[in-house]
Amino acid sequence: MSESTMPSEAGVHAAAASIAQILPPTPLLPVEIGGVRCWAKAETLQPVGAFKIRGGWWRLSNLPENERARGVVAVSSGNHAQGVAWAARRLGIPAVIVMPRDAPKVKLEATRALGAEIVLYERPGEDRDEVAARVLEERGGTLVHAFGDPWVIEGQGSAGIEITEQLGAQPSRILVCCGGGGLAAGLALACPDAAIVPVEPEGWDMVGQAVRSGEIVRVAADAPATICDALRPDATKPINLAVLKDRAGPCLAVSDEKIRAAQRFAFSALNLVVEPGGAAALAAALAGKVAIDASTVIMLTGGNTDAESFAKTITDL
Amino acid sequence: MSESTMPSEAGVHAAAASIAQILPPTPLLPVEIGGVRCWAKAETLQPVGAFKIRGGWWRLSNLPENERARGVVAVSSGNHAQGVAWAARRLGIPAVIVMPRDAPKVKLEATRALGAEIVLYERPGEDRDEVAARVLEERGGTLVHAFGDPWVIEGQGSAGIEITEQLGAQPSRILVCCGGGGLAAGLALACPDAAIVPVEPEGWDMVGQAVRSGEIVRVAADAPATICDALRPDATKPINLAVLKDRAGPCLAVSDEKIRAAQRFAFSALNLVVEPGGAAALAAALAGKVAIDASTVIMLTGGNTDAESFAKTITDL
Numbered sequence: 001m002s003e004s005t006m007p008s009e010a011g012v013h014a015a016a017a018s019i020a021q022i023l024p025p026t027p028l029l030p031v032e033i034g035g036v037r038c039w040a041k042a043e044t045l046q047p048v049g050a051f052k053i054r055g056g057w058w059r060l061s062n063l064p065e066n067e068r069a070r071g072v073v074a075v076s077s078g079n080h081a082q083g084v085a086w087a088a089r090r091l092g093i094p095a096v097i098v099m100p101r102d103a104p105k106v107k108l109e110a111t112r113a114l115g116a117e118i119v120l121y122e123r124p125g126e127d128r129d130e131v132a133a134r135v136l137e138e139r140g141g142t143l144v145h146a147f148g149d150p151w152v153i154e155g156q157g158s159a160g161i162e163i164t165e166q167l168g169a170q171p172s173r174i175l176v177c178c179g180g181g182g183l184a185a186g187l188a189l190a191c192p193d194a195a196i197v198p199v200e201p202e203g204w205d206m207v208g209q210a211v212r213s214g215e216i217v218r219v220a221a222d223a224p225a226t227i228c229d230a231l232r233p234d235a236t237k238p239i240n241l242a243v244l245k246d247r248a249g250p251c252l253a254v255s256d257e258k259i260r261a262a263q264r265f266a267f268s269a270l271n272l273v274v275e276p277g278g279a280a281a282l283a284a285a286l287a288g289k290v291a292i293d294a295s296t297v298i299m300l301t302g303g304n305t306d307a308e309s310f311a312k313t314i315t316d317l
Numbered sequence: 318m319s320e321s322t323m324p325s326e327a328g329v330h331a332a333a334a335s336i337a338q339i340l341p342p343t344p345l346l347p348v349e350i351g352g353v354r355c356w357a358k359a360e361t362l363q364p365v366g367a368f369k370i371r372g373g374w375w376r377l378s379n380l381p382e383n384e385r386a387r388g389v390v391a392v393s394s395g396n397h398a399q400g401v402a403w404a405a406r407r408l409g410i411p412a413v414i415v416m417p418r419d420a421p422k423v424k425l426e427a428t429r430a431l432g433a434e435i436v437l438y439e440r441p442g443e444d445r446d447e448v449a450a451r452v453l454e455e456r457g458g459t460l461v462h463a464f465g466d467p468w469v470i471e472g473q474g475s476a477g478i479e480i481t482e483q484l485g486a487q488p489s490r491i492l493v494c495c496g497g498g499g500l501a502a503g504l505a506l507a508c509p510d511a512a513i514v515p516v517e518p519e520g521w522d523m524v525g526q527a528v529r530s531g532e533i534v535r536v537a538a539d540a541p542a543t544i545c546d547a548l549r550p551d552a553t554k555p556i557n558l559a560v561l562k563d564r565a566g567p568c569l570a571v572s573d574e575k576i577r578a579a580q581r582f583a584f585s586a587l588n589l590v591v592e593p594g595g596a597a598a599l600a601a602a603l604a605g606k607v608a609i610d611a612s613t614v615i616m617l618t619g620g621n622t623d624a625e626s627f628a629k630t631i632t633d634l
Contacts, residue, residue, distance in 0.1 A: 027359075272588065307581070307631040
């Protein structure tokens with residue numbers, strides 16, 4: 001498979017088999033929403049606190065032997081950073097991660113603790129892809145894109161294989177927090193019979209717009225602020241759109257207020273710490289934006305949040 | 318089995334088989350403590366947020382048909398309350414729960430939401446066993462003791478059967494948050510080859526004192542305050558001591574400060590919400606009070622905590 005090759009259902013199964021060797025399945029927890037018992041997939045309980053460990057592992061473990069010494073470069077606000085850094089450490093591959101200076105402290109520190117070198121950039125202002133291109137030019141190495149990469153998509157999709165095993169059947173519907181569309185695309189391949197419902201922050205719903213129009217759409221320069229630091233890429237990639245355009249829908253958007261309410265619900269009803277971007281799918285479910293049934297799965301995609309902001313959210317300050 | 322009968326290893330296996338019919342196993346999550354990877358059993362992810370659902374279910378589902386209509390009475394600061402209320406609702410048995418007025422709001426509300434009738438008492442001041450005796454005298458029904466009951470002990474022990482299945486072998490050692498000693502006794506029966514290490518709040522270590530002296534010991538009237546609302550019974554019961562006296566050790570005690578540090582660790586490293594009493598075993602591990610190895614299991618026994626106090630703990634206010 002080359003970088004321009006499309007990810008496949010067979011590839012997702014191969015990724016799932018590889019990941020099962022190193023990581024236990026994350027729990028699928030029962031959750032009651034509006035009187036209906038459905039399921040929450042707690043990717044927050046991964047060793048790096050987010051599903052991104054899956055794609056990082058599958059991409060890096062497929063890196064040819066002769067490319068490993070030059071290392072990898074990733075751009076991420078924090079969860080992909082940790083996923084790549086975790087896999088790199090385990091495989092003995094040097095990793096440079098380009099991160100925004102305003103990323104949550106907890107994500108910067110965790111990435112550093114995993115042994116990765118961090119290069120900071122200013123958001124907004126500097127173009128993160130330009131910073132990454134400069135690092136690649138100066139040092140060489142392989143870019144590991146956060147979502148527009150076939151191995152990354154297949155790796156993320158391994159969560160869907162686990163869900164199918166845990167339920168004993170494919171879910172009817174998967175509500176998935178959506179940044180660039182890597183996880184959503186992976187789940188679409190993993191669970192061909194399931195409806196895929198991407199949920200984005202209001203004003204940042206460029207995957208939804210792309211799916212509806214069939215064209216890549218960029219987030220508006222004057223998009224409103226969002227608390228979802230993990231769901232802020234500017235545009236999806238052709239590889240993600242190609243998978244999602246006939247599979248995703250309805251594509252939903254939720255407000256910061258609904259997301260904070262979902263974080264409070266996860267705290268009080270599930271005893272789980274979920275970061276804003278990890279609670280978008282749950283927010284859509286709690287807000288009644290999509291029908292829920294007994295085999296609906298809600299992805300809780302990440303839980304890496306600073307104590308101060310989480311404390312404010314749960315006490316509703 | 319009568320109330321004076323001793324719980325047994327076979328009984329724990331029977332309880333585990335019954336509980337497996339209604340509740341998925343709670344996750345056994347990898348956790349790194351001082352460079353050693355061991356395991357955390359996340360009972361915080363039970364539907365009532367604590368392991369008490371196990372003992373409640375096993376006790377009530379063994380209640381003879383002709384005693385069910387008269388209902389059950391339990392005394393609890395909150396987690397046993399919810400465990401009994403959950404089982405009672407599912408089995409259609411009326412439940413009255415005697416709870417201290419200073420129990421965490423979240424526990425009072427959750428117990429009420431499960432359909433139980435709540436009778437409040439003042440702590441300190443009123444004797445909770447006297448309040449329960451009065452309720453029993455007035456209305457009849459069966460007392461479901463929080464720890465001094467063979468079915469409750471066997472039910473709690475089902476967690477140890479799950480752990481053994483999840484590890485593929487009995488753990489070397491189980492660190493367990495300890496109130497009256499119901500869970501510790503159940504785990505001792507479930508895992509006869511494992512060391513059982515009860516962890517109590519400083520000044521409330523009456524199970525440890527009882528194990529060392531061979532006699533029931535009461536908590537001193539001037540015992541210091543503790544944030545562990547779930548670990549404050551006055552004394553263990555003969556049935557618990559009989560199981561634990563040759564099995565438990567070392568018996569440890571931890572400070573409120575260490576417990577809050579453990580809650581912060583669970584928040585940041587595991588993305589889990591753990592209540593003070595549920596973090597005692599983790600606190601002992603983090604403080605280096607006992608050796609940890611790759612098959613050591615740390616019980617995270619409960620996660621029911623008010624948002625305000627949790628927010629203060631994680632921001633270290």
